Amino acid sequence: xxxxxxxxxxxxxxxxxxxxxxxxxxxxxxxxxxxxxxxxxxxxxxxxxxxxxxxxxxxxxxxxxxxxxxxxxxxxxxxxxxxxxxxxxxxxxxxxxxxxxxxxxxxxxxxxxxxxxxxxxxxxxxxxxxxxxxxxxxxxxxxxxxxxxxxxxxxxxxxxxxxxxxxxxxxxxxxxxxxxxxxxxxxxxxxxxxxxxxxxxxxxxxxxxxxxxxxxxxxxxxxxxxxxxxxxxxxxxxxxxxxxxxxxxxxxxxxxxxx
Amino acid sequence: xxxxxxxxxxxxxxxxxxxxxxxxxxxxxxxxxxxxxxxxxxxxxxxxxxxxxxxxxxxxxxxxxxxxxxxxxxxxxxxxxxxxxxxxxxxxxxxxxxxxxxxxxxxxxxxxxxxxxxxxxxxxxxxxxxxxxxxxxxxxxxxxxxxxxxxxxxxxxxxxxxxxxxxxxxxxxxxxxxxxxxxxxxxxxxxxxxxxxxxxxxxxxxxxxxxxxxxxxxxxxxxxxxxxxxxxxxxxxxxxxxxxxxxxxxxxx
Numbered sequence: 001x002x003x004x005x006x007x008x009x010x011x012x013x014x015x016x017x018x019x020x021x022x023x024x025x026x027x028x029x030x031x032x033x034x035x036x037x038x039x040x041x042x043x044x045x046x047x048x049x050x051x052x053x054x055x056x057x058x059x060x061x062x063x064x065x066x067x068x069x070x071x072x073x074x075x076x077x078x079x080x081x082x083x084x085x086x087x088x089x090x091x092x093x094x095x096x097x098x099x100x101x102x103x104x105x106x107x108x109x110x111x112x113x114x115x116x117x118x119x120x121x122x123x124x125x126x127x128x129x130x131x132x133x134x135x136x137x138x139x140x141x142x143x144x145x146x147x148x149x150x151x152x153x154x155x156x157x158x159x160x161x162x163x164x165x166x167x168x169x170x171x172x173x174x175x176x177x178x179x180x181x182x183x184x185x186x187x188x189x190x191x192x193x194x195x196x197x198x199x200x201x202x203x204x205x206x207x208x209x210x211x212x213x214x215x216x217x218x219x220x221x222x223x224x225x226x227x228x229x230x231x232x233x234x235x236x237x238x239x240x241x242x243x244x245x246x247x248x249x250x251x252x253x254x255x256x257x258x259x
Numbered sequence: 260x261x262x263x264x265x266x267x268x269x270x271x272x273x274x275x276x277x278x279x280x281x282x283x284x285x286x287x288x289x290x291x292x293x294x295x296x297x298x299x300x301x302x303x304x305x306x307x308x309x310x311x312x313x314x315x316x317x318x319x320x321x322x323x324x325x326x327x328x329x330x331x332x333x334x335x336x337x338x339x340x341x342x343x344x345x346x347x348x349x350x351x352x353x354x355x356x357x358x359x360x361x362x363x364x365x366x367x368x369x370x371x372x373x374x375x376x377x378x379x380x381x382x383x384x385x386x387x388x389x390x391x392x393x394x395x396x397x398x399x400x401x402x403x404x405x406x407x408x409x410x411x412x413x414x415x416x417x418x419x420x421x422x423x424x425x426x427x428x429x430x431x432x433x434x435x436x437x438x439x440x441x442x443x444x445x446x447x448x449x450x451x452x453x454x455x456x457x458x459x460x461x462x463x464x465x466x467x468x469x470x471x472x473x474x475x476x477x478x479x480x481x482x483x484x485x486x487x488x489x490x491x492x493x494x495x496x497x498x499x500x501x502x503x504x505x506x507x508x509x510x511x512x
Contacts (some may be wrong), residue, residue, distance in 0.1 A: 132336075133412075
């Protein structure tokens with residue numbers, strides 16, 4: 001009845017509609033009783049606390065490499081490492097902290113959510129929830145969504161701190177910049193709006209990670225192969241969405257004079 | 260009572276149900292038989308609200324499942340126990356937590372839940388395994404735990420999807436005895452989907468045969484055995500010769 005292009009368009013529209021329905025149902029279910037507090041806390045520990053070491057390690061390393069690159073580039077141009085603290089801090093707090101944290105969490109948490117929900121789907125565990133009178137969106141999606149949008153911005157804030165400290169370590173011990181100069185460069189130009197610029201972005205990234213992972217998990221078809229495909233699609237889709245939306249979100253926040 | 264009228268369902272090009280009509284009376288055990296891929300499980304899933312009919316109606320106690328809101332559907336689902344073919348136990352929870360799962364939303368005290376879980380596990384012959392993980396159980400044990408979970412809420416209706424598939428003859432008979440026991444002692448209305456004829460004759464009050472998306476015959480086990488319908492005779496005799504043709508050529512293409 002339809003040709004292949006029309007079928008693809010219908011399929012795309014269907015998946016867009018069902019993803020919006022899932023987002024709507026998840027947000028509405030957050031305010032409906034019973035509140036699954038224990039499940040939310042369990043997910044917060046899994047998503048937040050267990051992601052802390054890898055988040056700290058990556059942000060500290062990125063802060064170090066940023067300071068190194070900024071310092072040597074400045075020396076090449078100005079013959080001395082100027083404004084290293086400023087460059088590191090602005091790059092980390094407004095951009096790299098939220099984006100890098102979201103990237104790391106996508107690989108660690110987003111993939112795990114899709115694989116777990118996908119396995120539950122193909123082994124009929126999600127159907128079993130329905131037959132036991134439980135709403136799977138309320139029981140599975142809401143705790144994961146709430147844990148993501150609370151813990152990922154907190155992780156991004158911690159990443160900001162460790163990124164700036166990483167930059168300080170290289171500035172002080174590799175580039176021989178005095179501590180007071182680094183911290184003066186850091187704090188003199190930084191405003192609270194700059195922090196909110198990154199923080200707001202990380203809330204949006206958290207929502208993207210949660211919704212894509214949950215949507216792909218619930219939509220898994222087939223056996224083990226289906227779970228693998230869904231997990232890969234979730235990670236790739238999330239990363240692309242984060243990087244594309246990052247630009248538009250940054251432009252919007254700048255236009256609104258937030259950072 | 261469960262009333263199914265003119266139910267249609269298709270997946271892509273595959274028209275699975277093409278106008279199914281069926282009534283299940285309170286207290287009876289009805290078995291739906293039919294070849295693999297004939298739509299038995301799809302029909303069962305319509306009764307519990309996992310699928311909604313594209314055309315036609317499925318009514319449980321007079322409530323049309325296709326015309327109710329989601330929370331009303333959940334209320335209907337609470338009256339129905341469903342035994343999945345592979346058990347569908349929650350592998351992140353212990354056996355005890357699996358059986359207790361549906362009870363946690365019934366405002367019962369922990370003491371009552373604990374007692375009920377023990378009773379249900381005892382009923383399926385698996386007392387004292389509350390702390391064991393589903394991954395440590397055999398196929399037969401998983402099915403019995405799933406049955407314990409399904410009956411824990413004292414459902415009015417019990418749906419069994421291939422309850423004996425993949426089990427050895429002795430375990431199959433244990434499951435059949437459990438179905439009979441639930442019918443006699445708990446007065447549950449049961450719908451069993453299977454193509455295990457030994458099981459069919461043992462547990463059924465009535466049998467319905469599904470072929471090409473329609474119920475082609477219903478009757479007591481004796482009526483089905485003596486049916487003059489050649490398709491029914493071919494199926495119960497397990498013969499490859501007759502009006503039911505396997506679509507082997509289509510698969511080969």
